[in-house]
Amino acid sequence: MNHAFTTSVPILQTERLTLREYRRTDFDLFADHLANPESSVHLGSADRQTAWRIFTSHAGLWLVQGAGWWAIEDKQTKQLVGSVGAFFREQSTVMEMGWNTYRAFWGKGIANEAAAAVLNYVFEVRHEPKVRALVSSGNESSRRVAERLGMTYEMETELNGKVISSYMRERT
Numbered sequence: 479m480n481h482a483f484t485t486s487v488p489i490l491q492t493e494r495l496t497l498r499e500y501r502r503t504d505f506d507l508f509a510d511h512l513a514n515p516e517s518s519v520h521l522g523s524a525d526r527q528t529a530w531r532i533f534t535s536h537a538g539l540w541l542v543q544g545a546g547w548w549a550i551e552d553k554q555t556k557q558l559v560g561s562v563g564a565f566f567r568e569q570s571t572v573m574e575m576g577w578n579t580y581r582a583f584w585g586k587g588i589a590n591e592a593a594a595a596v597l598n599y600v601f602e603v604r605h606e607p608k609v610r611a612l613v614s615s616g617n618e619s620s621r622r623v624a625e626r627l628g629m630t631y632e633m634e635t636e637l638n639g640k641v642i643s644s645y646m647r648e649r650t
Contacts, residue, residue, distance in 0.1 A: 487540050490595045497548035500537040504549050507558050508533050511580050539565050550592045559583040562592040564600050573606045589623045597627050601649045608648040612637055
């Protein structure tokens, strides 16, 4: 198989993290995260086959939309610690952000740091007028990340049959 085809995914850097393109070697940790009932409680767990479809669609968004998901890598250890994204849903004109930190790295501020870098990219590089985050009921960690990013509660909406909260921030 020829692996020479590439697309441009911007590399973002923070003090502790590198946000980079997904790689085939990232998939096992991604699949483990989605298979773990504790870490996927707000996402919905997925078997390996479904995780592969999600993983490749996250990566493929860069080709279709010029926006998508980054793998979050610890600069010091080169360990994959989660993922963060800025993308458009099919019928949406508002960019959406999402973040996931793998269970072993919870409580270390990784989602805050990675999402802040992506928010800066969304507003300063892409010049998007606003961004939204959809947060599942009971996901207090993600709600706090959204609020730290300056997002405010917008409304209740539905995603995949679940009522969720929408948080929004406009570029200033």
